[in-house]
Amino acid sequence: MSEQREMKEASPGYRTVTIFVAGIAVIALVALVTVGVLQNKPLPQKYKYGIVMDAGSSHTALYIYQWPAEKDNNTGRVTQTDSCRVDGPGISSYASNPRGAGESLGDCMLKARQAVPSSRHGETPLYLGATAGMRLLNIENASASDAVFQAVEAALHSSPFSFRGARILSGQEEGAFGWVTVNYLDDRLTQGQETTGALDLGGASTQISFVSARFDGTESPHNLMTFRLYGNDYNLYTHSYLCYGKDQALRKMLALQTASGPTSLSDPCFHPGYIRTRDYSELYASPCVARSKPQASPRNFTLKGTGDFDSCRTAVKKIFDFSKCNFSRCSFNGVFQPELQGSFGAFSAYYFVLDFLNLTDTSAPMETIKDKLREYCATPWADMQRQHPSTKVKYLAEYCFSGTYILTLLTEGYNFTADTFKEITIIRKIKGSDAGWTLGYMLNLTNMIPAEAPDAPPAAPRRLRVHHGAHGPAAGGPSPLHHLHPQQDSVLQPAQDRMS
Ligand SMILES: Nc1ccn([C@@H]2O[C@H](COP(=O)(O)OP(=O)(O)OP(=O)(O)O)[C@@H](O)[C@H]2O)c(=O)n1
Ligand SMILES: [Ca+2]
Structure with missing residues (x-):
């Protein structure tokens, strides 16, 4: 009886399979034609x-x-x-x-x-x-x-x-958006975590931006940017110093040294043996220094390096004015700055310069950093060129000044101390995106x-x-x-x- 039943059932089953296979074949054919037609159309972009x-x-x-x-x-x-x-x-x-x-x-x-x-x-x-x-x-x-x-x-x-x-x-937008970038890339905004301050150093201006619990804008309204992001409110302190990017800062230092219109200048921020003719009208062709152009000067002067870090610091320090402050506290030039708070990311020229000088380790003792700069600045210019044949001469000539300027700006200008200096991370990119x-x-x-x-x-x-x-x-x-x-x-x- 069971055998008979199997025979009876096998026959309609076979038919079902045949119909099924035929169906699949038709679907496959339709799919093939569709793919062929669609191949000429662009795929949806991800x-x-x-x-x-x-x-x-x-x-x-x-x-x-x-x-x-x-x-x-x-x-x-x-x-x-x-x-x-x-x-x-x-x-x-x-x-x-x-x-x-x-x-x-x-x-x-x-x-x-x-x-x-x-x-x-x-x-x-x-x-x-x-x-x-x-x-x-x-x-x-x-x-x-x-x-x-x-x-x-x-x-x-x-x-x-x-x-x-x-x-x-x-300047405020430049500082504030740098801060947004760094904290966005670090994923600090969605969670409402403690944020990182941002330090940007360009050729013509420089910015410092950080969240300060002690700053609500009352003391200096134009330094406040407020944000509401992912449900969190931020009071951001930000300031941009025009003329304190590293190229304009160098002009300011050279201007202070050539106020009397000399024909030659010995400068501690350039390597010993470095010598170059500088044009007065070119040096003073910037609103950052135009007002201090000497009344009478020769066409040019000879710039000679002496490579002395300590004298260089003294010369660099003179471009900062610490004499006046109408607020409870200031950085320099009478600009309000609340007490530094939290960690900082320093990018752009901070990175270019400190990376070249192998000084991106901010946890090193301040004295070690100074010793390295002292030794670097004292290296004869001929040795520098021999050791770095592929580095752009303009960059190479200025790293002693730039390193000294960065150290002076951070410590004397913004008041980073031996302790808080460690809170700075020198960065170029975060997760593949430029800071x-x-x-x-x-x-x-x-x-x-x-x-x-x-x-x-x-x-x-x-x-x-x-x-x-x-x-x-x-x-x-x-x-x-x-x-x-x-x-x-x-x-x-x-x-x-x-x-x-
Ligand atoms: N490998 C490099 C690249 C750039 N620089 C220097 O870094 C400074 C420029 O930094 P950057 O952040 O590119 O400045 P800018 O955006 O051009 O200037 P700003 O933000 O002031 O408009 C310049 O002095 C440039 O000579 C350097 O020393 N080494
Ligand atoms: Ca810039």
Whole structure:
């Protein structure tokens, strides 16, 4: 009986299998045709992109950022995927040839077109922010600065990206966005953790930014930036010192030594045996020193190095004014600075210089750091050139000054002590992204940091709220940043940076 039953059941079963196999074959055929048709269409892109150009005083750099396309609800991480260094000097050096400023960006724009998938070009925001070089040019010659911006904007408008404007950042923005970048990359903002201060050293200006429990802006309102990020309020102290980037600081030191218009100068901040002819009109061609130009001077002077670290420190110290302070406490030049708090990340020229000098270990005793600099500065120039044949001569000649300047700025200027100096980490990148103001700038302008934590009720607008002034984080109203219409504001007055 069981055998018979098996026979009866086998027959319809066989038919079922045949129908099933035929069905699969049809589905496979349809799938094959579909894939064939779709092959000519672009696959959906996994990432979205944003581009920021950093038009610094010494050079321009382009940064490309990416984030997961499906995570538009501010939870996807933004990372730097590529960068490009523009050949030649910063855009402020093109005052007498503005078109050259636009043309100089060509190679990096081409690189960006290749790095960003073409299907994303049109929606990819592109920003250009200029810092202290353009602040100085704007002071010196506003129409030249306008012309440079026009040329740069024309070049960027002709790119396939969504160009959202070129403008000069205020010193506070430069400092604050550097702080946002560092803390965003370190994942300190989402958790409401203790934040890290940010130290940025450029060629023409320098910034210090940190959260201080003792600072609510009452004493010095223009040093306060308030943020509400992921549901947490921050009172950020920030100050930008125009003319205290390392190139302008060097000018200031040389200006103090050539006030009487000598034909020759022995300078302790250059290596023994270093000798160079310097042009007076070139040295004094900057608003940072123009006022102290000697009344009568020869055309040029001979700069001779003596390589003496201790005398160099004395000479460097003279560019800081410690004589006046109308606040409870000051850094230098009468600028308010609350007591230092927490850890710091120091980047850009802090990194370039201290990395070259093998002095990035801030836990080393201060005396060891000084001894190393003393020995370094005393090394004859001929030996230096022999030991570093591939280093740019301009950089090589200035590392003794730069190292001494950094040490003086941090300890005497900002009041880092032997103890708190250890709290500084010298950084270039965090998790593959460069430390600097550009990422924080883009995160703000593209609304990518929410004011409230993602799981909190949507009480506040999503935008990163940046207030500036003494009103405190709870004060309503749009931030000054929201008033900016980049096209119109391509030349902002550098009202914030103080000339000393
Ligand atoms: N390998 C390098 C690269 C740069 N530099 C120096 O570092 C300074 C520039 O630092 P950077 O952060 O690039 O300044 P900018 O952004 O151009 O200037 P600013 O922020 O003041 O506008 C310049 O003095 C430059 O000569 C250096 O010593 N070694
Ligand atoms: Ca810079």
